[in-house]
Amino acid sequence: MYQNIFKTLAIETTLTLRQAGSSKKWQEIGCFFLENYLEQLSKTENFMIGHIKAIIELGDDRFIRLSSVALNKPVNCEFNGTDRQNSKGHLTFNAIVSGVDKKRNLQNFHLALARTCSVYEMLTDYRESNQPEVTNHSCGEVDCPVCHDNHEHDETCGH
Numbered sequence: 001m002y003q004n005i006f007k008t009l010a011i012e013t014t015l016t017l018r019q020a021g022s023s024k025k026w027q028e029i030g031c032f033f034l035e036n037y038l039e040q041l042s043k044t045e046n047f048m049i050g051h052i053k054a055i056i057e058l059g060d061d062r063f064i065r066l067s068s069v070a071l072n073k074p075v076n077c078e079f080n081g082t083d084r085q086n087s088k089g090h091l092t093f094n095a096i097v098s099g100v101d102k103k104r105n106l107q108n109f110h111l112a113l114a115r116t117c118s119v120y121e122m123l124t125d126y127r128e129s130n131q132p133e134v135t136n137h138s139c140g141e142v143d144c145p146v147c148h149d150n151h152e153h154d155e156t157c158g159h
Helices: 023-041 102-119
Strands: 007-021 048-059 062-068 076-080 086-098 122-124
Touching: 007 023, 007 102, 023 048, 023 062, 023 076, 023 086, 023 102, 086 102, 102 122
Parallel strands: none
Antiparallel strands: 007 086, 007 122, 048 062, 048 086, 062 076
Protein backbone atom coordinates (compact mmCIF):
# COMPACT_ATOMS: atom_id res chain seq x y z
CA MET A 1 0.00 0.00 0.00
CA TYR A 2 1.38 3.39 -0.96
CA GLN A 3 1.44 6.31 1.42
CA ASN A 4 -0.09 8.69 -1.14
CA ILE A 5 -3.50 6.96 -1.00
CA PHE A 6 -3.96 8.12 2.59
CA LYS A 7 -5.79 11.41 3.11
CA THR A 8 -5.15 13.72 6.04
CA LEU A 9 -7.66 15.58 8.15
CA ALA A 10 -6.10 18.04 10.61
CA ILE A 11 -8.31 20.27 12.76
CA GLU A 12 -7.87 22.48 15.81
CA THR A 13 -10.65 23.76 18.05
CA THR A 14 -11.27 24.90 21.60
CA LEU A 15 -13.80 23.03 23.71
CA THR A 16 -15.52 24.72 26.65
CA LEU A 17 -17.38 22.96 29.45
CA ARG A 18 -20.23 24.87 31.09
CA GLN A 19 -18.72 23.91 34.46
CA ALA A 20 -15.02 23.19 34.99
CA GLY A 21 -14.18 19.49 34.93
CA SER A 22 -11.34 17.40 36.31
CA SER A 23 -8.60 16.01 34.10
CA LYS A 24 -10.32 12.63 34.40
CA LYS A 25 -13.52 14.19 33.01
CA TRP A 26 -11.54 15.63 30.08
CA GLN A 27 -9.99 12.21 29.49
CA GLU A 28 -13.50 10.70 29.38
CA ILE A 29 -14.58 13.40 26.91
CA GLY A 30 -11.56 12.76 24.67
CA CYS A 31 -12.14 9.00 24.59
CA PHE A 32 -15.85 9.50 23.91
CA PHE A 33 -15.07 11.84 21.00
CA LEU A 34 -12.50 9.52 19.41
CA GLU A 35 -14.76 6.47 19.81
CA ASN A 36 -17.58 8.40 18.11
CA TYR A 37 -15.28 9.42 15.26
CA LEU A 38 -14.28 5.75 14.82
CA GLU A 39 -17.96 4.75 14.86
CA GLN A 40 -18.68 7.21 12.04
CA LEU A 41 -15.61 6.03 10.14
CA SER A 42 -16.71 2.39 10.44
CA LYS A 43 -19.80 3.17 8.33
CA THR A 44 -17.51 3.52 5.30
CA GLU A 45 -16.63 0.40 3.33
CA ASN A 46 -13.03 -0.46 2.45
CA PHE A 47 -11.31 2.17 4.55
CA MET A 48 -7.99 1.81 6.32
CA ILE A 49 -6.60 3.72 9.28
CA GLY A 50 -3.04 4.98 8.99
CA HIS A 51 -3.34 6.64 12.37
CA ILE A 52 -5.75 8.80 14.28
CA LYS A 53 -4.32 11.04 16.97
CA ALA A 54 -5.62 13.84 19.11
CA ILE A 55 -4.35 15.90 21.97
CA ILE A 56 -6.38 17.98 24.39
CA GLU A 57 -4.22 20.65 25.96
CA LEU A 58 -5.47 21.85 29.32
CA GLY A 59 -2.67 24.38 29.90
CA ASP A 60 0.32 24.45 32.23
CA ASP A 61 1.93 21.34 30.69
CA ARG A 62 -1.23 19.29 31.24
CA PHE A 63 -2.60 17.35 28.30
CA ILE A 64 -4.47 14.24 27.24
CA ARG A 65 -3.05 12.20 24.39
CA LEU A 66 -5.44 10.01 22.37
CA SER A 67 -4.73 7.60 19.54
CA SER A 68 -6.13 4.73 17.53
CA VAL A 69 -4.69 2.53 14.81
CA ALA A 70 -7.57 0.08 14.27
CA LEU A 71 -11.28 -0.32 14.98
CA ASN A 72 -10.74 -3.63 16.76
CA LYS A 73 -8.30 -2.12 19.27
CA PRO A 74 -9.23 0.13 22.19
CA VAL A 75 -8.56 3.86 22.01
CA ASN A 76 -5.28 4.70 23.74
CA CYS A 77 -5.98 7.56 26.14
CA GLU A 78 -3.43 8.90 28.61
CA PHE A 79 -3.28 11.98 30.82
CA ASN A 80 -0.03 13.81 31.53
CA GLY A 81 0.27 16.38 34.30
CA THR A 82 -1.42 17.16 37.59
CA ASP A 83 -5.17 16.90 38.09
CA ARG A 84 -6.91 20.27 38.24
CA GLN A 85 -10.31 21.65 37.28
CA ASN A 86 -10.48 23.16 33.81
CA SER A 87 -13.30 24.63 31.76
CA LYS A 88 -11.38 24.87 28.45
CA GLY A 89 -9.43 22.36 26.42
CA HIS A 90 -7.66 22.93 23.11
CA LEU A 91 -8.24 19.95 20.79
CA THR A 92 -5.80 19.18 17.99
CA PHE A 93 -7.04 16.30 15.83
CA ASN A 94 -5.17 14.48 13.07
CA ALA A 95 -6.50 11.52 11.10
CA ILE A 96 -4.72 9.78 8.25
CA VAL A 97 -7.05 7.31 6.53
CA SER A 98 -7.56 5.79 3.09
CA GLY A 99 -10.79 4.89 1.35
CA VAL A 100 -12.64 7.94 2.73
CA ASP A 101 -12.86 11.17 0.76
CA LYS A 102 -12.06 14.41 2.54
CA LYS A 103 -15.66 15.66 2.56
CA ARG A 104 -16.96 12.45 4.17
CA ASN A 105 -14.09 12.41 6.67
CA LEU A 106 -14.85 16.01 7.67
CA GLN A 107 -18.49 15.02 8.11
CA ASN A 108 -17.36 12.14 10.38
CA PHE A 109 -15.45 14.68 12.50
CA HIS A 110 -18.45 17.04 12.64
CA LEU A 111 -20.83 14.30 13.75
CA ALA A 112 -18.45 13.06 16.46
CA LEU A 113 -17.81 16.61 17.70
CA ALA A 114 -21.52 17.50 17.71
CA ARG A 115 -22.44 14.36 19.64
CA THR A 116 -19.64 14.92 22.16
CA CYS A 117 -20.66 18.55 22.69
CA SER A 118 -24.29 17.51 23.13
CA VAL A 119 -23.61 14.70 25.61
CA TYR A 120 -21.13 16.70 27.71
CA GLU A 121 -22.94 20.05 27.35
CA MET A 122 -19.90 21.70 25.79
CA LEU A 123 -19.36 24.56 23.39
CA THR A 124 -16.78 24.68 20.62
CA ASP A 125 -15.30 27.52 18.61
CA TYR A 126 -14.89 25.22 15.59
CA ARG A 127 -16.16 26.66 12.35
CA GLU A 128 -15.66 24.96 9.02
CA SER A 129 -13.27 26.88 6.85
CA ASN A 130 -12.95 26.52 3.13
CA GLN A 131 -9.22 25.99 3.04
CA PRO A 132 -7.75 24.79 -0.24
CA GLU A 133 -6.90 21.10 -0.25
CA VAL A 134 -3.16 20.72 0.14
CA THR A 135 -1.49 18.44 -2.37
CA ASN A 136 2.07 18.18 -3.62
CA HIS A 137 3.53 21.64 -3.17
CA SER A 138 6.79 23.47 -3.15
CA CYS A 139 8.11 25.68 -0.40
CA GLY A 140 6.37 29.03 -0.20
CA GLU A 141 2.86 27.68 -0.73
CA VAL A 142 0.30 26.63 1.91
CA ASP A 143 1.91 24.54 4.67
CA CYS A 144 1.03 20.86 4.69
CA PRO A 145 -1.02 19.89 7.80
CA VAL A 146 0.96 16.62 8.06
CA CYS A 147 4.59 17.74 7.90
CA HIS A 148 4.02 21.50 8.36
CA ASP A 149 6.38 22.08 5.45
CA ASN A 150 9.24 20.33 7.29
CA HIS A 151 11.16 19.01 4.33
CA GLU A 152 14.27 19.98 2.43
CA HIS A 153 13.86 23.08 0.28
CA ASP A 154 14.62 21.15 -2.90
CA GLU A 155 11.99 18.48 -2.11
CA THR A 156 8.25 18.65 -2.64
CA CYS A 157 5.81 17.50 -0.02
CA GLY A 158 4.27 14.14 -0.90
CA HIS A 159 1.38 14.25 1.56
